Amino acid sequence: MIIQEPNQIGIGEVAHVKLKKLHEDRHFAEMRDAYRFAIALALAHGVVPKDITGSRQNIYSVATVDPDQSLYTAIKALINTGDTPVYRWAERLADWGVIEMSKRADEGTLDIGQILKESETLSLE
Amino acid sequence: MKLISLSMRNFMPFRGEQKVVFPTKPGQNVMVVLGNNMRGKTSLLNALRWGFYGIAKGRHLRDIPLHLLHNTDAGLDGDWEMEIAIQFEAEGFLYDLRRRAIKKKLVTIPGKPDDFEVTLQLQRDGMAMTGEQIEPEINRFIPKQVSRFFLFDGELLQEYESLLIEGSDQGKHIKEAIEQVLGVPALINGRTESGTLLKKARKQLSSELSHLKVAEKDLEKQREYQVKSDAYENDLQKLRDTLKKTKDDRALLDDQIEECESVYDAKQKLDEFERQRDRIIKEIERLNIDKLELVSNAWRDLLRPKILARREKLAAEQRRLMNQIQHRTSIENEAHQLRKILELSICPTCGQTVSQTRHDEVNSRLGALEIELQAKGGEQDSFSSISAEIDKLNKITTQEVGERIRDKDNQINRFEVELTKLENDIEKLRDEIKGHDTAEITRKRFIRDSLIKEQAKIETEVSTTQKQLETIKQELDIIARKLSNLPQARTARSSVLVDTYEGIEKAFSESIDSLRKNLREQVEERATEAFRMMTTQKAYSGLKINKNYGLSIIDEADRVIQVRSAGAEQVVALSLIDGLSRTGRSNGGPVVMDTPFGRLDLQHRDNILRYLPTTTSQLILLVHDGEISPKTDLAPIADRIGMTYIINESGPRHSVIERTAL
Numbered sequence: 001m002i003i004q005e006p007n008q009i010g011i012g013e014v015a016h017v018k019l020k021k022l023h024e025d026r027h028f029a030e031m032r033d034a035y036r037f038a039i040a041l042a043l044a045h046g047v048v049p050k051d052i053t054g055s056r057q058n059i060y061s062v063a064t065v066d067p068d069q070s071l072y073t074a075i076k077a078l079i080n081t082g083d084t085p086v087y088r089w090a091e092r093l094a095d096w097g098v099i100e101m102s103k104r105a106d107e108g109t110l111d112i113g114q115i116l117k118e119s120e121t122l123s124l125e
Numbered sequence: 126m127k128l129i130s131l132s133m134r135n136f137m138p139f140r141g142e143q144k145v146v147f148p149t150k151p152g153q154n155v156m157v158v159l160g161n162n163m164r165g166k167t168s169l170l171n172a173l174r175w176g177f178y179g180i181a182k183g184r185h186l187r188d189i190p191l192h193l194l195h196n197t198d199a200g201l202d203g204d205w206e207m208e209i210a211i212q213f214e215a216e217g218f219l220y221d222l223r224r225r226a227i228k229k230k231l232v233t234i235p236g237k238p239d240d241f242e243v244t245l246q247l248q249r250d251g252m253a254m255t256g257e258q259i260e261p262e263i264n265r266f267i268p269k270q271v272s273r274f275f276l277f278d279g280e281l282l283q284e285y286e287s288l289l290i291e292g293s294d295q296g297k298h299i300k301e302a303i304e305q306v307l308g309v310p311a312l313i314n315g316r317t318e319s320g321t322l323l324k325k326a327r328k329q330l331s332s333e334l335s336h337l338k339v340a341e342k343d344l345e346k347q348r349e350y351q352v353k354s355d356a357y358e359n360d361l362q363k364l365r366d367t368l369k370k371t372k373d374d375r376a377l378l379d380d381q382i383e384e385c386e387s388v389y390d391a392k393q394k395l396d397e398f399e400r401q402r403d404r405i406i407k408e409i410e411r412l413n414i415d416k417l418e419l420v421s422n423a424w425r426d427l428l429r430p431k432i433l434a435r436r437e438k439l440a441a442e443q444r445r446l447m448n449q450i451q452h453r454t455s456i457e458n459e460a461h462q463l464r465k466i467l468e469l470s471i472c473p474t475c476g477q478t479v480s481q482t483r484h485d486e487v488n489s490r491l492g493a494l495e496i497e498l499q500a501k502g503g504e505q506d507s508f509s510s511i512s513a514e515i516d517k518l519n520k521i522t523t524q525e526v527g528e529r530i531r532d533k534d535n536q537i538n539r540f541e542v543e544l545t546k547l548e549n550d551i552e553k554l555r556d557e558i559k560g561h562d563t564a565e566i567t568r569k570r571f572i573r574d575s576l577i578k579e580q581a582k583i584e585t586e587v588s589t590t591q592k593q594l595e596t597i598k599q600e601l602d603i604i605a606r607k608l609s610n611l612p613q614a615r616t617a618r619s620s621v622l623v624d625t626y627e628g629i630e631k632a633f634s635e636s637i638d639s640l641r642k643n644l645r646e647q648v649e650e651r652a653t654e655a656f657r658m659m660t661t662q663k664a665y666s667g668l669k670i671n672k673n674y675g676l677s678i679i680d681e682a683d684r685v686i687q688v689r690s691a692g693a694e695q696v697v698a699l700s701l702i703d704g705l706s707r708t709g710r711s712n713g714g715p716v717v718m719d720t721p722f723g724r725l726d727l728q729h730r731d732n733i734l735r736y737l738p739t740t741t742s743q744l745i746l747l748v749h750d751g752e753i754s755p756k757t758d759l760a761p762i763a764d765r766i767g768m769t770y771i772i773n774e775s776g777p778r779h780s781v782i783e784r785t786a787l
Contacts (some may be wrong), residue, residue, distance in 0.1 A: 014607060026413065026417070027420075028417060028421070029414075029417035029418065029420070029421055030421065033417075033420060033421040033424075034671075037423060037424045037427065039424065040423075040424035040425070040427040040428045043427075043428055043431065044427050044428060044430075044431060059681070068520070069517075070517075070520060070521045071423070073517040073518065073520075073521060074428050074432060074512075074518075074521055076434060077432065077435045077514065077517075078428070078431055078432070078520055090198055100741040110533070112420050112423055112530055113527060113530040113531035113533075113534045114531075115427065116423060116426050116427055116526075116527035116530065116531075117527065117531070119426070119427045119429070119430055119431075120430050121634075122431075123428065
């Protein structure tokens with residue numbers, strides 16, 4: 001069965017606000033950097049995200065966020081996406097990741113270098 | 126002459142009425158006043174100065190305006206009366222001197238000296254003296270001109286040390302001041318006066334000879350030189366006035382700049398810290414940009430461990446498939462060989478015909494292999510698909526930025542700590558300079574620097590003009606002598622005057638030289654006496670005076686000691702002051718010394734404390750505990766100390782002087 005991948009990719013409304021704030025607070029140079037990092041964070045934590053609750057907003061074209069399809073490959077390699085398009089998974093992962101980063105930022109503990117270090121132990125779990 | 130008591134009312138930090146009683150017993154003529162800096166030791170010295178002479182000296186011996194002498198707190202309470210009362214005895218009489226300053230009735234808050242009305246009263250044995258008698262009477266015992274030698278502070282001591290630097294500007298001023306005190310100016314004025322009269326007489330003689338044909342040429346020359354001489358004299362006077370004004374302006378600016386030196390330093394530091402802060406902010410900004418650039422790819426690093434694990438799994442699968450593919454190839458090869466044997470019935474190895482038994486065996490083996498080959502399949506596709514996935518995963522894991530991001534974070538943290546420290550320092554410095562016009566301070570420094578250059582320029586001009594004037598005067602002298610030697614001049618009436626004034630001028634010039642020589646000898650002798658008593662270096666035989674009244678130390682072989690310690694310079698300066706004091710006053714009166722022991726070691730202090738009380742009627746020492754330890758340092762003269770006081774701070778603008786024991 002061929003799964004039709006979407007051309008647009010987005011995030012939940014609440015996470016979108018937080019994503020903007022992460023950019024405004026200069027944790028990331030671009031919003032899309034935060035978006036990609038959020039997906040990776042969720043993947044690193046082995047999160048199996050639920051569907052986005054509330055309204056969802058398209059914010060990027062897939063070609064902008066994942067021009068070389070690396071994200072696609074990574075998600076595909078680490079998760080059994082089943083019948084769901086990979087980029088829909090990506091949205092859910094991003095939603096979870098943005099909310100997690102936002103929590104850390106609010107607590108003053110959003111430290112990218114530290115998160116990267118933590119990911120080394122996460123892989124052993 | 127002996128001081129008996131000093132009463133102060135609202136004078137400088139001494140608010141209300143405060144009294145000091147001086148020791149008067151001959152064997153106990155030392156008084157010690159202890160007080161830390163800023164408490165009022167110099168104010169006590171100024172109380173005596175103002176009481177006797179109506180002046181008070183501040184930094185650089187500059188006069189303090191009258192309205193600033195009044196205690197600020199007393200003024201805030203509406204008490205605008207200030208008084209100094211000094212009781213002293215001299216020539217068997219008891220004197221009571223009172224100088225009082227009261228705010229004028231129409232003035233609300235005094236802001237200038239004229240806002241006070243000053244009155245002076247002097248009683249001798251209870252009898253009031255008239256106004257014009259008071260100052261001459263005071264000057265009989267403690268002449269104002271000599272007062273700098275018996276009412277002196279540490280700053281004066283430093284000033285005297287500069288006499289030792291030949292040709293120093295300050296040295297010239299002190300020389301003038303010393304000669305003023307020692308009476309030389311009277312003779313200098315005499316020489317100047319006779320010089321003026323001589324000039325007049327020569328002019329008159331020239332006019333009387335103007336009708337003579339024989340003198341015509343010289344008179345013309347004389348007129349020309351005279352015009353030039355007058356012009357140069359005018360120029361010189363103007364230059365000197367300008368020089369004086371420049372020096373005064375510069376000294377005033379120096380004082381003002383010195384007063385706000387700490388503010389200026391704080392401003393300089395603030396500017397530097399602000400520059401450093403801006404540099405750090407920029408550096409943090411740059412590091413942040415670099416870091417964010419790394420962060421943009423950090424998601425790959427975040428996945429790296431998981432991707433590597435996945436890749437490892439895929440690689441294992443890939444290896445397994447490879448083994449299967451190799452196994453299948455070997456089966457296929459074997460099946461191919463077996464098929465060939467069955468087809469040709471000849472052994473491919475030995476070339477012999479295959480037996481029926483062997484044929485059956487081969488057939489059976491081939492059947493088994495074909496079953497195995499049919500069971501396997503699809504490994505190649507799986508292998509290709511896994512290889513493609515591994516390739517894709519390899520692309521994701523090419524970046525490694527975590528370490529670099531952490532390194533940037535560390536650098537940023539270090540800079541942020543530095544930034545916080547700098548910002549705290551900047552805040553403190555801002556508080557320090559709050560309320561001060563730092564731009565004005567910078568402007569003043571700029572003006573002061575221009576004045577220094579201007580001063581040097583004018584000094585050169587003065588020196589050049591002076592030389593030119595001297596040359597012209599020599600020419601005028603030659604012409605004047607030539608004219609007065611003319612036979613016709615001898616009969617002229619003014620010729621007698623010229624001869625007389627020439628003689629007087631010469632006499633004054635010689636007297637000046639002789640008086641200076643005598644005074645220098647006297648000062649040298651007395652200063653040497655004092656030096657021998659005060660120095661700890663017994664190899665030094667004495668002091669030698671130079672033309673500026675500077676003193677050099679001489680060793681046993683009459684050689685000048687070239688290198689002197691700071692302590693030795695202070696002893697020399699003290700010796701000079703003692704020598705001058707005893708040369709300028711016939712009777713040894715009281716001596717008040719403010720902070721005199723700054724750089725002296727214990728032995729020198731000991732010698733000085735033993736010697737000075739023997740040359741004065743009273744020795745009043747104003748000292749702080751940094752220069753003298755009352756209990757130990759004063760032990761050698763403990764029996765000579767008749768009175769001890771301490772100045773304590775009662776408030777920021779209020780000090781109290783009280784009796785104490787050592």
